[in-house]
Amino acid sequence: MKELIAKYKEQGFRLTPQRLAILEYMDGNTSHPSAEDIYKHIKAAYPTVSFATVYNTLQALKDKGEILEITIDPQKKHYDPNPKPHHHIICMGCNKIGDIFEDYSEALRLPHHIVSEFKPVANHINFYGICKYCQKKQKRRN
């Protein structure tokens, strides 16, 4: 975290209290928060913070490659402070997102006709499932 801050300063990334709060909230956070989750959290300490700041900061961090934007929840984007390529599983009940650090890249060979149409850059596997909590909820309903 301190190294992070030093690194950002070097890069001329101005460190404002709002940005520090966002960085602190994200640091090591494995909950894959949405912009709103982040906004609400930061707002507790900085009541005048705006969504624009949250989105601007997320965009800046994304551009730097420090966070990932996750496209798995059809409702909204989620953000991941772990930029190391990995995969996700989302609960179809409550949208909770889990990390999957398995490396499947060897197996994900693309067919030739695709490679001749697209230059592949990255890949990301979305697993869909039901979390333990939602499994219980389902049973209760039956």
Added chain:
Amino acid sequence: MKELIAKYKEQGFRLTPQRLAILEYMDGNTSHPSAEDIYKHIKAAYPTVSFATVYNTLQALKDKGEILEITIDPQKKHYDPNPKPHHHIICMGCNKIGDIFEDYSEALRLPHHIVSEFKPVANHINFYGICKYCQKKQKRRN
């Protein structure tokens, strides 16, 4: 297509001209249109068609398992008349989406700690790349 219509009638799925137009447009369509793409196309033949009808019909077809909703473009949902599980590659330049029918399921084993937290239901691989057209465009810029 005719079988499709027969099948829907059996199921009590009322066949309106708007729905037929949507079905015809989707049938065999590999372009992964968005709701707006579909709306614009249908509107040419049925100028009073509404977005609500497009979304309602897509929802109904999704519920029947006849189409897939694709979460790969962070901007909007795309729809796929091919409900057979398969994967996609999206061009990071123009958002064009291609099909990948490779079967990777054997390789996509989840680690135990995930399986004990989530009951897996499905998976979908998003490949990201640059299509030929956008590759050319990039070169032109250099």
Added chain:
DNA sequence: TATTAGATTAGAATTATTCTAATCTATATA
């Protein structure tokens, strides 16, 4: 301490999607 490029803010705008409630119609049945 003064300067200023860049950041923050409130609120408006935009975009995708869903909702509402009035009207219409595909289908079943007499």
Added chain:
DNA sequence: TATATAGATTAGAATAATTCTAATCTAATA
């Protein structure tokens, strides 16, 4: 074929996520 009606369509409002704007503020530098 005419009628009844459950279900579909519609225009437009509402909602939700995200982006934009332009006025104000401030972190970093000198």
